[in-house]
Amino acid sequence: MAEDFRSRFRVLTDGSDTPLGADHHIFIGPQHPWAEEPAHFIIHLKGERVVEANIRIGFNLRGMEKAMEARTWRQNTMLIPRACGICSAVHQNVYVRLVERLAGIEDQVSERAKLIRMFSCEAERVHSHMLWYGILAHDAGFDTLFHVTWRDREIIMDIVEDISGNRVNPALMLIGGVKRDLPKEKADKARPMINDLIKQVEYHKKVFTEETSIVNRLENVGVLTKEDAKKVTPNGPTARGSGLPYDIRKTFPYELYDDIDWNVVYYTEGDVLATTLVRLDETLESLRMLNQILDRLETASGELLQRVKPRISEGKYMTRAEAPRGEDIHYGIANGTDKPERYKIRAPSLGNIDATLKRMDGEYIADMPVILRSYDPCFSCTNRVMIINQSTGEKKIMGQDEFARRAIKAKKYNRPFF
Amino acid sequence: MSKKKLLVMGREVIKNQAKGPVTLHISERLEKHPPPEDIRTIPRIIEEKCIMCGTCVKVCPTHCLWMEKDDKDNGMIWLLRPQCMWCGHCQTYCPKDAIHIDREPSLSVSLFSFNVRQDYEMICAKGSFKGEKAEKKLAEVIEEGAKTIKEIEEFRS
Ligand code: SF4
Ligand code: SF4
Numbered sequence: 112m113a114e115d116f117r118s119r120f121r122v123l124t125d126g127s128d129t130p131l132g133a134d135h136h137i138f139i140g141p142q143h144p145w146a147e148e149p150a151h152f153i154i155h156l157k158g159e160r161v162v163e164a165n166i167r168i169g170f171n172l173r174g175m176e177k178a179m180e181a182r183t184w185r186q187n188t189m190l191i192p193r194a195c196g197i198c199s200a201v202h203q204n205v206y207v208r209l210v211e212r213l214a215g216i217e218d219q220v221s222e223r224a225k226l227i228r229m230f231s232c233e234a235e236r237v238h239s240h241m242l243w244y245g246i247l248a249h250d251a252g253f254d255t256l257f258h259v260t261w262r263d264r265e266i267i268m269d270i271v272e273d274i275s276g277n278r279v280n281p282a283l284m285l286i287g288g289v290k291r292d293l294p295k296e297k298a299d300k301a302r303p304m305i306n307d308l309i310k311q312v313e314y315h316k317k318v319f320t321e322e323t324s325i326v327n328r329l330e331n332v333g334v335l336t337k338e339d340a341k342k343v344t345p346n347g348p349t350a351r352g353s354g355l356p357y358d359i360r361k362t363f364p365y366e367l368y369d370d371i372d373w374n375v376v377y378y379t380e381g382d383v384l385a386t387t388l389v390r391l392d393e394t395l396e397s398l399r400m401l402n403q404i405l406d407r408l409e410t411a412s413g414e415l416l417q418r419v420k421p422r423i424s425e426g427k428y429m430t431r432a433e434a435p436r437g438e439d440i441h442y443g444i445a446n447g448t449d450k451p452e453r454y455k456i457r458a459p460s461l462g463n464i465d466a467t468l469k470r471m472d473g474e475y476i477a478d479m480p481v482i483l484r485s486y487d488p489c490f491s492c493t494n495r496v497m498i499i500n501q502s503t504g505e506k507k508i509m510g511q512d513e514f515a516r517r518a519i520k521a522k523k524y525n526r527p528f529f
Numbered sequence: 530m531s532k533k534k535l536l537v538m539g540r541e542v543i544k545n546q547a548k549g550p551v552t553l554h555i556s557e558r559l560e561k562h563p564p565p566e567d568i569r570t571i572p573r574i575i576e577e578k579c580i581m582c583g584t585c586v587k588v589c590p591t592h593c594l595w596m597e598k599d600d601k602d603n604g605m606i607w608l609l610r611p612q613c614m615w616c617g618h619c620q621t622y623c624p625k626d627a628i629h630i631d632r633e634p635s636l637s638v639s640l641f642s643f644n645v646r647q648d649y650e651m652i653c654a655k656g657s658f659k660g661e662k663a664e665k666k667l668a669e670v671i672e673e674g675a676k677t678i679k680e681i682e683e684f685r686s
Contacts, residue, residue: 186588190590273567
């Protein structure tokens with residue numbers, strides 16, 4: 112095992128640690144037309160085949176965890192969804208469950224509140240997956256499908272907007288419950304839309320499985336076998352495409368996921384097509400779950416929001432949830448005040464990078480876009496670091512005004528920013 | 530390509546030609562597709578209900594609400610509009626239900642537009658703080674913002 116392992120996270124490249132046999136090196140990122148987000152891939156080639164792919168992460172310094180330490184638990188409820196633009200609800204869900212556990216009120220949350228939370232999470236999974244396979248089609252050169260999927264994605268966006276008041280950032284969850292109710296009129300309005308969308312997604316699945324021009328781009332490309340997958344530990348749809356039926360919603364159920372009827376989707380082929388089909392089937396599964404949740408909401412009752420004191424007693428806890436991209440893990444330490452002592456976010460994309468790099472071995476360079484896309488890269492997912500001056504060890508928290516002022520002075524007097 | 534496929538494709542083409550473009554002009558789209566009933570935008574305070582407890586200021590994640598007060602019948606709250614992220618926390622935690630969320634989508638002018646008067650808004654002024662005093666305070670705040678914008682303009686030039 113030890114000789115198998117070669118770290119793929121590296122700074123590179125003066126040529127000193129190039130893998131054997133590579134004759135060309137291609138750099139993708141941090142700014143590249145393929146990617147909307149910054150990451151630096153280094154792909155070593157022999158001819159047209161990839162010998163090894165490496166990555167350097169760390170371009171997205173946001174200091175969010177540090178910012179959380181300066182805010183109260185209540186305020187952080189609205190900061191935490193900003194960890195990711197697409198999977199905001201799931202980040203918020205993990206966070207509120209963590210704080211509820213620390214405050215000792217996790218079993219007081221009512222059934223109705225839990226169902227609304229689940230609705231938000233599942234609606235998010237639907238729009239995230241639809242966004243992803245649309246972009247995958249775009250990367251594979253099939254732009255028609257991209258436009259079709261994104262057009263249909265508007266249906267679920269409208270549902271989310273109607274229920275929460277926001278399009279991509281529903282921010283419905285609060286410590287102790289939810290912000291808004293999901294009344295019957297809205298449920299009745301959403302139901303036919305969901306059924307429409309199920310038909311549309313079934314059509315998308317038909318295209319992805321029958322249209323040869325896209326199947327040829329995805330089938331047998333970037334195969335990650337089950338054995339390899341066990342070594343490089345992917346999570347979420349990437350793992351489920353390689354025959355590892357692991358889903359937090361089933362293995363460690365939270366909210367009411369063990370109460371409603373749904374199946375874990377998994378495929379054993381391990382290629383990019385398999386991960387795509389996992390997501391397509393999951394979208395359908397989530398849409399059916401949405402219908403079930405709406406049905407249950409008709410009878411479910413309970414307070415929407417429990418009163419929670421702003422001060423959280425001392426303790427630490429870890430929660431996780433199944434985000435659209437995989438397993439989202441949060442860890443928080445409370446020190447008895449109304450602010451967290453330390454908070455740590457491990458978002459799913461980081462866990463999937465190694466698996467994706469493994470997929471690339473021996474593939475054609477022309478297949479890189481779809482393989483890189485296969486794990487739904489989200490680099491705001493990937494790192495979250497506090498800015499420290501390395502030479503002096505100085506740490507600084509700055510407001511917007513001070514930041515602007517410093518920049519002005521730095522330019523005026525021509526001196527370093529820090 | 531088989532004949533059947535060609536026929537299918539041909540039918541699609543003719544159908545789409547007859548239907549016209551699917552994309553809509555933005556004004557047309559807004560007409561057909563208005564923002565939802567419960568869209569969340571900036572907060573509004575009902576002055577009679579507010580007791581100047583300061584909870585909304587404390588829970589606001591972006592620190593965009595400010596408050597000055599003597600006692601519970603005398604005080605004012607103002608809002609920096611570009612900084613508000615429409616989260617609705619102030620509404621949730623207000624003990625007197627004095628805040629409701631507006632429906633009018635009001636975008637910020639720009640990130641650094643501190644001196645644009647419309648960016649600051651007095652959303653609550655009570656008792657002796659009403660009228661002139663509130664106006665004066667608002668002017669002071671805007672003055673402060675103007676200083677920052679001046680520095681930024683210097684930086685840009
Ligand atoms: S608006 Fe509500 S929370 Fe804010 S000061 Fe008035 S009563 Fe308190
Ligand atoms: S909506 Fe949110 S950001 Fe805006 S004033 Fe209220 S608490 Fe602050």
